[in-house]
Amino acid sequence: MIEIFQQHFKERGFKEPTAIQTAVNDAMANDKSVLGIAPTGSGKTIAFTLPILPKVMAGQGTQVLVLSPSQELAVQTTKVMREWAQLLDLKVMSLTGGANMKRQVEKLKSHxxxxxxxxxxxxxxxxSKHLKLGHLQTMIIDEADDMLQDSTLAVIEDIERATPLSTQLGFFSATKTEVLDGLNYMFGRDIIEYDVRDEDHSQGIVRHGQMEIAGKQRGEMLRRFSHIKDFRALVFFNQTKTMMHVASQLEHEHVSAMVLGGQQRNTDREKALRMFRNRQLKFLLTTDVAARGLDIVKLPAVINFDLPTEAVTYVHRVGRTGRQGEPGLVVNFGNDHDLRDLKKLLADEKYDLKPIYFAHNQLVDERPQHGEKPAHTENVQEKAHRAVRKAQLSDEHVNVGKSINRTIDVAKDQPTKAKRHKKKRHDKNKGIRLKRRRQAEEKK
Structure with a gap:
């Protein structure tokens, strides 16, 4: 890492590079093509940004191209790279679908x-000849396991053919799929693989909960979740139709929620994401358009309103919470059959799904008894924060994806105010009945 980057790295409060940042640094700095695989939230954007920017020459045209699967991720990556590029007087520009084409063409004239x-x-x-890549040095394909499929793969191959044969390639992903095994043949390069998933400890403790609930009741459960203190969640759906129906339902109940969907205008998508990041919304409802790469600082929870049908999808969805050492919570909605299928789907993963319940405006991991709230019960979010604090104090690394398994000492039930009031009223009524009975006997 060059000196100016080292200084900024410290100013940002980073203590040391993550596993993926260390692993790929030398190879990328020396023009090697790489495949980097690391957990969600492990700093992959900075992993490819820091080694390639020092090689870029100001004023020499486009030398780096990063391809992202969504507008939101492209804008986010642009922001991160621009922060470091400004230190070297380099310009960064985003080119996303949905944005004004004429404006982009005009900005490209600044090279x-x-x-x-x-x-x-x-x-x-x-x-359309508005963009030329004849001087490109490095091309990065982010979320490569998703991008190198179907029609998107054909588009990326067309783009790659427009670059010089000497162009360095970088592929980054949080999951390993079969398509990534064929990169050498697909692109005709020697690509070095760095898989740090087992050695990376950047993720915080994430509790994976399952809530057995019928489909028609899930929208109402979201409304109840909105009463939980400091609770916010990214809510995933499989179908846009279901998502829009729930959004309408929440709007009717005056719950602060918005939709992030692929069919929206670019400005509407930007507004929804901005408001959610600024904690102005309780829920951001989305399909898998937001499942990859998006970094939402200190996101408390992810809710799978509809359960994913692939393990890879689950990994990317839940990777939005518990990032950079923060605690996180995943709530999976489903009936008994759905939840059994989910456990089978994730059998080879490191997730430990535990039952979770809603009681008295909080989420707990013990089934409520007769509607009563156990005294001093600690909700699952508090448990997650306590576990992270304990791990930080003992200076121990937190294992990826481990659930919280703590024994809660529950105090003996104390009579509630409602119970005392009921008993007092019962005693009073009993006295009145006895008095009336004596009066009746005296009249006789």
């Missing part, structure tokens, strides 16, 4: 050195 874009928009600008 930015780094471009971050979605594949469709980048290819369109290439074919």
């Amino acid at each position: 930015p050195e780094i471009l971050v874009g979605t594949p469709g928009r980048v290819l369109h600008l290439l074919e």
Whole structure:
């Protein structure tokens, strides 16, 4: 890491590079093509940013291209890279679908050195001759396991053919799929693989809970969740129709929630994400458009309103919480059959799904008895925060994806105020009945 980056790294409060940042640094700095696999939230964007930016020459045209699967992730990556590029007087620009094309073409005339874009928009600008990649040094494919599939793979191959044969390639992902095994053949390069999933300890403790609940009751449960103190959640759906129905239901109940969907206008998507990041919303409802790469600082929870059908999808969805050492919570809605299928789906993963319940405006891991709240019960979010604090104090690394298994000492039930009031009223009524009975006997 160059000196100016080292200084900024410390100013940002980072203590040391993460496992993926250390693993790929030398290879990327020396123009090697790499495949980097690391857990969600482990700093993959900085992992490829810091080694490649020092090689870029100001004023020499576009030398770095980063391809992202969504507009939101492209904008987020642009922001991160721009922060470091400004230290070297380099320009970073985003090229995303949904944004104004004429404005992008005009900005390209300033010859930015780094471009971050979605594949469709980048290819369109290439074919219209508004973008040239003849001087490209490095091309990064983020979320590669998702991007190198179906029609998107064909688009990326077309883009790659427009770059020099000497262009360095970087592929980054949180999960390993079969498509990543064929990169050498697919792109005709020697690609070095760095898989640090087992040695990375950047993720915080995340509790994975399952809540048995019928489909028709799930919208109402979200409304109840909105009463939990300091609770916010990214809520995932499999179908846009279901998502819009629940959004309408929450709006009717005056719950602060918005939708992040692929069919929305770009400005509406940006507004929804911005408000959620600024803690102005309780819920951000989305499909898997937000499952990959998005970094929402200190996101308390992820809710799977609809359960995913693939383990890879689950990994990416739940990776939005518990990032950078923060505690997190995942709530999976489903009936008994759905939840059994989910456990089978995740049999090879390191998740420990435990039952979770809603009682008295909090989430607890013990089934409420007769509607009464056990005295001094600690909710699952408090438990997660306590576990992280304990781990930090003992200076121990937190294992990825481990659930919290703590024994809660529950105090003996004390009579509630409602019970005392009921007993007092019963005693009073009993006295009145006895008095009336004596009066009746005296009249006789």
